[in-house]
Amino acid sequence: MQQDNNYTTGNISTSIIDPKNDALFKLIFGRECNKDLLISLINASLYGKINPVTDVEYIQSEKEIGLITPGTSRVDVSCTTTNNDNFIVEMQKSRRDFFIERCMVYNCSMYAGQKDRKYISMHDIEDRLVDDNSTSGYVNIYPVRLIGILNYIQFPNRPNQHLSHYRLIEDNSLDRDIDPLSLTFIELKKIKYTSPQDIKTDLDRWMLFFQHANHMTIDNFLSYVGQNNKQFEKAYQLLEYNSYTQEQRKVIDEAEEGISIKIGEINAAREDGRMEGREEGLKEVKKKNAIETARRMLADGMSVDMVMKYSCLSEDEVEKIKRNHEID
Numbered sequence: 001m002q003q004d005n006n007y008t009t010g011n012i013s014t015s016i017i018d019p020k021n022d023a024l025f026k027l028i029f030g031r032e033c034n035k036d037l038l039i040s041l042i043n044a045s046l047y048g049k050i051n052p053v054t055d056v057e058y059i060q061s062e063k064e065i066g067l068i069t070p071g072t073s074r075v076d077v078s079c080t081t082t083n084n085d086n087f088i089v090e091m092q093k094s095r096r097d098f099f100i101e102r103c104m105v106y107n108c109s110m111y112a113g114q115k116d117r118k119y120i121s122m123h124d125i126e127d128r129l130v131d132d133n134s135t136s137g138y139v140n141i142y143p144v145r146l147i148g149i150l151n152y153i154q155f156p157n158r159p160n161q162h163l164s165h166y167r168l169i170e171d172n173s174l175d176r177d178i179d180p181l182s183l184t185f186i187e188l189k190k191i192k193y194t195s196p197q198d199i200k201t202d203l204d205r206w207m208l209f210f211q212h213a214n215h216m217t218i219d220n221f222l223s224y225v226g227q228n229n230k231q232f233e234k235a236y237q238l239l240e241y242n243s244y245t246q247e248q249r250k251v252i253d254e255a256e257e258g259i260s261i262k263i264g265e266i267n268a269a270r271e272d273g274r275m276e277g278r279e280e281g282l283k284e285v286k287k288k289n290a291i292e293t294a295r296r297m298l299a300d301g302m303s304v305d306m307v308m309k310y311s312c313l314s315e316d317e318v319e320k321i322k323r324n325h326e327i328d
Helices: 022-029 030-043 101-111 122-127 202-217 218-225 230-244 245-299 303-310 315-324
Strands: 053-060 073-082 087-093 144-150 163-167 182-187
Touching: 022 087, 022 230, 022 245, 022 315, 030 053, 030 073, 030 087, 030 144, 030 230, 030 245, 087 101, 087 202, 101 144, 101 163, 101 182, 202 218, 202 230, 218 230, 245 303
Parallel strands: 087 144, 144 182
Antiparallel strands: 053 073, 073 087, 163 182
């Protein structure tokens, strides 16, 4: 593993895992005992956009660390905020086709799924209507907000903007009085920190953690994020602990291997598709050339048998060409 000399001091083992690893991301941010770190990440990403999150309640189906889709790690949470927002926090390590469209579909699915969900939080119970009329299912529908941490550049047209927010807005007044969904993207590749003075906000600290924590010593990392910053010290210690614990390392390595296999399958399928496309294209060109050759031969008065011999077309195909072009 190549190390960046701007960030390393002392001796550090190359066994520390990249915090962008799917399983490790979920181990750090998807557990009840670490929800303070998730709250910090959410508040840093949406500072000034929403009321600060003070507590989170994990959705049951996302608590199993081993249930990971290769290539994407999601931590779904139901948050205790003024608006009872629901959050999707996702690490995306590499570019995927139709990523934005997938985010929109996932956001909308989660939003619509609240109407008939079986899972009800304590906050829902307090607000639930007693009557059973047709509108009661819409009472506890809350905004859904996706935060995507991207290890690539998604928006090249904004090279100096690493944080992007998307929300519904009324064109004329610029009001946001309808606010069911939002998308927030953090592009890690767009910023680099060269000194501790560059680190000014918690978002800066989290970006540094995801970018470089696996090749920084604890002392070097804390010199950037703050020596007395217990929250980020905890994040680093979790990174280190899960890198060396045999059971957790097995889960992480298996997830990484699954991702590599998945990427290999995708690349192989793409290459097969390209080859099949080229072959189909060549067949189509040859067919068009054969038809044009047959048409000219027929127009010059050559017999059907002779045209079949030199064009490699069937008798039915040659007769069809004669009819279509009204050749005697």
